[in-house]
Amino acid sequence: xxxxxxxxxxxxxxxxxxxxxxxxxxxxxxxxxxxxxxxxxxxxxxxxxxxxxxxxxxxxxxxxxxxxxxxxxxxxxxxxxxxxxxxxxxxxxxxxxxxxxxxxxxxxxxxxxxxxxxxxxxxxxxxxxxxxxxxxxxxxxxxxxxxxxxxxxxxxxxxxxxxxxxxxxxxxxxxxxxxxxxxxxxxxxxxxxxxxxxxxxxxxxxxxxxxxxxxxxxxxxxxxxxxxxxxxxxxxxxxxxxxxxxxxxxxxxxxxxxxxxxxxxxxxxxxxxxxxxxxxxxxxxxxxxxxxxxxxxxxxxxx
Ligand code: NAD
Numbered sequence: 361x362x363x364x365x366x367x368x369x370x371x372x373x374x375x376x377x378x379x380x381x382x383x384x385x386x387x388x389x390x391x392x393x394x395x396x397x398x399x400x401x402x403x404x405x406x407x408x409x410x411x412x413x414x415x416x417x418x419x420x421x422x423x424x425x426x427x428x429x430x431x432x433x434x435x436x437x438x439x440x441x442x443x444x445x446x447x448x449x450x451x452x453x454x455x456x457x458x459x460x461x462x463x464x465x466x467x468x469x470x471x472x473x474x475x476x477x478x479x480x481x482x483x484x485x486x487x488x489x490x491x492x493x494x495x496x497x498x499x500x501x502x503x504x505x506x507x508x509x510x511x512x513x514x515x516x517x518x519x520x521x522x523x524x525x526x527x528x529x530x531x532x533x534x535x536x537x538x539x540x541x542x543x544x545x546x547x548x549x550x551x552x553x554x555x556x557x558x559x560x561x562x563x564x565x566x567x568x569x570x571x572x573x574x575x576x577x578x579x580x581x582x583x584x585x586x587x588x589x590x591x592x593x594x595x596x597x598x599x600x601x602x603x604x605x606x607x608x609x610x611x612x613x614x615x616x617x618x619x620x621x622x623x624x625x626x627x628x629x630x631x632x633x634x635x636x637x638x639x640x641x642x643x644x645x646x647x648x649x650x651x652x653x654x655x656x657x658x659x660x661x662x663x
Contacts, residue, residue, distance in 0.1 A: 361385055364510060365418035367411055367434050367441065368455070369393075369400040371597055372481070373424035375488040376454070376514045378403035383513045390414040412444040420510050421451045427606055428457035435465060435476075442472040450475035452507040454495070456603075458532065458610040459525040462498060466524035475503030478524060479511060480531035482538075484578065484599055486588055492516045496534075498527030529614075536611035536625045539604050541573040543628035546581045546649040550656060559585050581649035590644035598644035605632040605641070 362385045366377040369391040380387050381404035389405040390413070391397050397407045408414035411434055415421050421441050425431050431453055435441045441451065451469060453462070453476065462478035469476035477499035487493040493515035497504050504520050511518055521530050548571065552562045559582040566572055579598075580586040590598035608629035615622035635641070635651040 362419050362510060363388070363417050365389070365408075365415040365421040365441070365445075366400075366405065366424070367391070367414060367421065368424040368426075368430075369396040369405070370424065370426075371485050371599070372454070372488045373422075374399045374403060374405075375485065376424060376481075376493075377405050377422070379491050379513050380510060381405060385510070388414040388418065410439065411441050412439055415441045415445045415449075418445060419449050420507050421445055421449065422510075423451060423453045423455055425455045426603060427455070428461035431455050431457050432461065432465065436468055442469055442474055445472070445474050447473040448475075450477060450503045450506050452477045452479045452511060454479050454481050456480050456531055456535065456607055456610070457528060459528045459614060462528045463525040466499065475500065475506065476524070477503050477507050478527035479507065480527055481515065482531070482534055483515075485597075486578065488514070495519070496521050496527040496530040498522060498529070499524050532607070532611050532614050535604075535607040536615075536622065538575055539608045539611070539628045539632070540624050542575040542579065542581075542604065542645055543631050543648060545573065545576040545579070546631075546646070546652055549581050549649050550653045553582065553653065554656075579644075579646050581646035589646060591646040591649070595643045595647040595650065597642070598646070600642055601632050601635050601645050601647060602641040604645045605629060605636055608632060 364380050364385045364387045366389040369389050377387050387405045388408050389400045390408045390411050401407050423431055466476040479495050479497050481493040481495050483493040491514055494517040495515040497520045521527050563580055563585045580589050581591050583591045608625055611625050612622050635648050640647050
């Protein structure tokens with residue numbers, strides 16, 4: 361049994377931390393939202409009143425937060441985790457925060473005598489619930505070795521990619537592809553609908569044809585076909601449009617730095633940005649299909 365802290369008890373954090381509770385670890389959690397704290401409590405997480413309290417005797421501190429800015433806020437500063445974790449303990453950050461932020465947090469962790477592993481995940485809420493996530497790790501071998509026995513309880517494919525930042529590098533590239541295929545699935549589904557194709561028939565055929573992708577298969581954006589897709593649950597997240605937009609922003613900014621154009625990712629990013637500006641940022645990313653459908657309605661087009 362280990363003492364574990366879990367900061368960020370949202371769509372992913374709750375099901376992921378619940379696996380550690382089930383495996384017999386003592387998990388202290390913290391989130392700024394009462395609804396999140398309540399959900400974690402229901403899964404056996406001992407909820408703390410602050411980050412400092414949650415991490416004080418933790419061997420491994422997991423963070424699962426929206427962005428690099430939030431992770432930095434939670435880890436650094438006088439009330440942050442780095443200042444209150446026991447020396448020799450390690451942070452496993454499962455959030456998607458980009459390469460530079462991961463490397464910067466890795467250096468700052470060292471100054472406090474603690475470790476930092478970038479450990480972003482792929483597989484969505486379903487993967488979090490099934491403990492079938494893929495985790496791509498970046499960091500020092502000894503830190504990775506300390507975090508891995510716990511990480512093995514929340515994922516099924518775990519790879520130490522390389523030094524600090526390399527996990528994020530993998531994730532940024534993967535999510536550029538996922539964001540593009542999600543946008544393509546939404547556009548194609550709107551077209552199929554407009555052509556009068558039955559959504560179930562459309563789905564079944566594409567699944568056995570060359571248009572298939574992970575995003576299409578798991579997060580089909582028309583309701584009532586894939587029971588586990590957020591589209592079949594009122595487009596409640598899941599994976600919010602604002603988070604996918606953030607990932608595409610990370611990918612295009614990284615590509616720019618390395619003189620790669622990434623034009624398709626840039627187009628997908630613009631589509632998700634427009635959906636967010638229209639007020640759909642907190643809906644699941646499959647709701648892009650609703651936004652595109654409304655945008656492309658014949659009456660709207662003729663205005
Ligand atoms: P989420 O918004 O549901 O959860 C984040 C949680 O962090 C929220 O409950 C929020 O209240 C909490 N939080 C914010 N500021 C905080 C603070 N200062 N202290 C403590 N808690 C704070 O997001 P999510 O969907 O769980 O995603 C989390 C991360 O995982 C993101 O970086 C996302 O890109 C990545 N990710 C998400 C999915 C997915 O399918 N949802 C899949 C892979 C990766």
